[in-house]
Amino acid sequence: MGPTINxxxxxxxxxxxxxxxxxxxxxxxxxxxxxVVEGLPLDFTQEDLxxxxxxxxxxxxxxSGCAFFTHSSPKQSIRRGSFxxxxxxxxxxxxxxxxxxxxxxxxxxxxxxxxSGFLSLNLQQMVLVYLGIYFLTIVLKVxxxxxxxxxxxxxxxxRMKE
Amino acid sequence: xxxxxxxxxxxxxxxxxxTLSVTAVSFLGGFSAIMxxxxxxxxxxxxxxxxxxxxxxxxxxxxxxxxxxxLPFNFTNAGYFDxxxxxxxxxxxxLYWHVNLTxxxxxKTNFVKIYDNSTSFPTIKKGKTYYGNYTGTKSDFxxxxxxxxxxDEIDVIKDPDFELYANFTLSLTYSLGLHxxxxxxxxxxxxxxSVT
Amino acid sequence: xGFLEILADIFGAILIFLKPIVESIGEWMVDWISASxxxxxxxxxxxxxxxxxxxxxxxxxxxxxxxxxxxDRPGTIFSKGLDxxxxxxxxxxxxxxxxxxxxxxxxxIGDSRVCPLCGAEND
Numbered sequence: 001m002g003p004t005i006n007x008x009x010x011x012x013x014x015x016x017x018x019x020x021x022x023x024x025x026x027x028x029x030x031x032x033x034x035x036v037v038e039g040l041p042l043d044f045t046q047e048d049l050x051x052x053x054x055x056x057x058x059x060x061x062x063x064s065g066c067a068f069f070t071h072s073s074p075k076q077s078i079r080r081g082s083f084x085x086x087x088x089x090x091x092x093x094x095x096x097x098x099x100x101x102x103x104x105x106x107x108x109x110x111x112x113x114x115x116s117g118f119l120s121l122n123l124q125q126m127v128l129v130y131l132g133i134y135f136l137t138i139v140l141k142v143x144x145x146x147x148x149x150x151x152x153x154x155x156x157x158x159r160m161k162e
Numbered sequence: 163x164x165x166x167x168x169x170x171x172x173x174x175x176x177x178x179x180x181t182l183s184v185t186a187v188s189f190l191g192g193f194s195a196i197m198x199x200x201x202x203x204x205x206x207x208x209x210x211x212x213x214x215x216x217x218x219x220x221x222x223x224x225x226x227x228x229x230x231x232x233l234p235f236n237f238t239n240a241g242y243f244d245x246x247x248x249x250x251x252x253x254x255x256x257l258y259w260h261v262n263l264t265x266x267x268x269x270k271t272n273f274v275k276i277y278d279n280s281t282s283f284p285t286i287k288k289g290k291t292y293y294g295n296y297t298g299t300k301s302d303f304x305x306x307x308x309x310x311x312x313x314d315e316i317d318v319i320k321d322p323d324f325e326l327y328a329n330f331t332l333s334l335t336y337s338l339g340l341h342x343x344x345x346x347x348x349x350x351x352x353x354x355x356s357v358t
Numbered sequence: 359x360g361f362l363e364i365l366a367d368i369f370g371a372i373l374i375f376l377k378p379i380v381e382s383i384g385e386w387m388v389d390w391i392s393a394s395x396x397x398x399x400x401x402x403x404x405x406x407x408x409x410x411x412x413x414x415x416x417x418x419x420x421x422x423x424x425x426x427x428x429x430d431r432p433g434t435i436f437s438k439g440l441d442x443x444x445x446x447x448x449x450x451x452x453x454x455x456x457x458x459x460x461x462x463x464x465x466x467i468g469d470s471r472v473c474p475l476c477g478a479e480n481d
Contacts, residue, residue, distance in 0.1 A: 115347050118346045
């Protein structure tokens with residue numbers, strides 16, 4: 001593959017990552033901010049929302065940049081492996097930044113006849129399990145970097161033969 | 163395919179199986195919560211059959227000889243997983259008309275907390291219903307007994323003299339511990355009585 | 359209902375089996391992630407500029423590196439030593455040099471007497 005195709009591939013993936021890690025979450029949280037302003041009983045403060053929007057944008061930018069580097073690199077190259085690893089690590093921080101927003105605890109207000117109440121759903125334990133599984137992805141990326149480094153010559157030769 | 167890639171595939175399949183399991187359990191847990199909460203009979207605090215005993219000497223200050231209650235309740239686990247760490251917190255507030263001795267002659271309602279306690283219950287297996295009684299004894303009322311008004315503070319012309327309101331908070335873990343749920347219901351009228 | 363129950367049992371069993379391991383790893387993950395986030399919060403939480411700069415650096419360096427070294431052919435700068443790699447693998451391929459070739463066109467003919475390409479006779 002030539003440099004142009006590599007760059008086009010990287011650009012496509014960057015756009016996808018910008019959409020999914022920045023635009024969609026920021027729009028969603030901005031809409032939530034609108035609701036808070038209207039006084040609906042959501043368990044978010046203005047500060048929480050500003051905080052989450054900042055970190056989602058900041059870490060989303062780093063993830064998208066890494067995604068460009070990863071997906072524009074040749075298959076099984078050391079630079080692809082290295083940036084895929086960095087991307088996964090930053091993604092951990094990105095996922096965890098939601099926690100600071102209180103997004104792992106969802107609270108619904110209930111209105112039952114003459115009585116009022118609430119239903120709260122805490123997903124922190126689920127996030128722990130997901131992060132535990134995500135660790136395996138990190139292991140996989142580390143393994144890739146080692147594999148690509150050890151078998152560097154063979155991978156290069158096969159790639160050039162294609 | 164290089165042999166090192168085969169190992170990679172094994173790990174990838176393991177990740178896929180694990181992610182799929184957590185996602186499926188989460189989804190089924192959420193679906194179970196909907197099934198439990200959509201039927202009001204599944205969580206029932208039988209306030210119509212509450213047994214409330216109150217024995218006091220209406221002197222100034224008030225002397226409480228005995229106070230206890232038994233509240234029957236049932237919980238049906240209509241979901242797919244066992245319901246664990248079930249804990250019911252219960253608060254009772256006493257509402258009465260307070261005699262206004264110093265103001266412009268108008269009496270006003272007063273609300274004091276007289277009970278705040280929580281009790282743990284055993285695991286409820288999927289598909290099973292737990293029938294239990296929530297009991298509060300005099301010792302459970304503890305320091306809150308001091309919150310009872312003295313006889314000369316109560317407007318006994320009103321009927322009933324006292325109304326009891328309760329707040330329930332029910333906490334539990336579900337979906338094999340992945341979800342922690344708390345359900346709170348406020349201001350449920352549970353009992354009313356008069357001095358005379 | 360029955361099908362979902364079976365699914366819940368199967369996935370539940372997998373999760374119960376692996377949860378103690380996965381959860382403790384998750385706790386360790388939480389520790390380092392929390393520490394990293396705390397560091398970022400204390401040092402880089404004032405403005406987005408630094409993250410925008412990182413993003414631009416990654417994109418620009420990605421473009422430059424791809425132009426220099428696209429991966430499918432030797433790069434313009436870092437091509438030293440590639441000839442050696444190619445030589446090494448060509449040796450490994452073990453292609454015999456004494457293949458019989460057509461005396462007219464040079465096409466490999468193996469044991470055949472007539473060249474399949476040009477029809478010339480080779481004795």
